[in-house]
Amino acid sequence: MDRRERRRRKREQIKIEERLVKKSAAISAEKKGNQSLIEKIRSKGSLAWKLVAGVMAVLGWFVLFHPHVSLEPDRPLNLGDPFSTLFRIKNESKLFAIRNLTSTCHTIDVITSHNVGISGIARPLLRTIPLMEPQSSSTIDCPPMIGGLGAGAGNVLKAEIVIEVSYTQNWWPPQQKEQFPFIGVRDSQNGVSWSHRTLSELQ
Numbered sequence: 573m574d575r576r577e578r579r580r581r582k583r584e585q586i587k588i589e590e591r592l593v594k595k596s597a598a599i600s601a602e603k604k605g606n607q608s609l610i611e612k613i614r615s616k617g618s619l620a621w622k623l624v625a626g627v628m629a630v631l632g633w634f635v636l637f638h639p640h641v642s643l644e645p646d647r648p649l650n651l652g653d654p655f656s657t658l659f660r661i662k663n664e665s666k667l668f669a670i671r672n673l674t675s676t677c678h679t680i681d682v683i684t685s686h687n688v689g690i691s692g693i694a695r696p697l698l699r700t701i702p703l704m705e706p707q708s709s710s711t712i713d714c715p716p717m718i719g720g721l722g723a724g725a726g727n728v729l730k731a732e733i734v735i736e737v738s739y740t741q742n743w744w745p746p747q748q749k750e751q752f753p754f755i756g757v758r759d760s761q762n763g764v765s766w767s768h769r770t771l772s773e774l775q
């Protein structure tokens with residue numbers, strides 16, 4: 573083999589080696605790019621899970637600490653007078669007591685069988701419930717503005733009220749106010765008992 577042929581083969585070998593180096597570098601760059609993409613996806617996924625966990629923690633904190641009471645009517649003592657009903661109020665918190673609970677009964681509309689009508693009157697409850705432990709309950713009422721309901725003033729045919737309660741909770745500084753709208757519904761015993769409604773349904 574002469575010298576010229578050796579030089580030609582050497583040049584070809586160098587070119588082959590250069591192509592292999594470039595190809596190896598391209599493969600390495602592609603792998604790094606894929607790894608970087610995977611890391612970005614993992615990073616975004618981790619951030620999304622952290623955001624979800626943060627939202628769930630806030631919701632859990634709100635449910636745990638936010639004060640709330642429920643209000644349910646018992647049967648009326650006088651079937652013709654739904655205002656003879658006692659309402660059972662319950663502190664729904666499992667951890668915290670509430671204090672200084674007061675209530676006001678707003679009479680939106682009342683019509684009796686003797687055409688006696690009442691509307692737009694608010695009557696506060698004179699009694700204050702000083703303390704309600706977690707999950708404990710008590711009773712409040714909504715006294716009528718006139719006497720004789722279910723008797724001389726006639727049986728109540730239609731009634732709409734809103735009971736507003738106010739109270740405080742140690743771990744929730746602002747005073748809380750909740751409203752409970754009710755409408756008098758005639759039942760199978762021809763009496764009128766209270767049923768939950770929304771404020772928009774009373775307007």
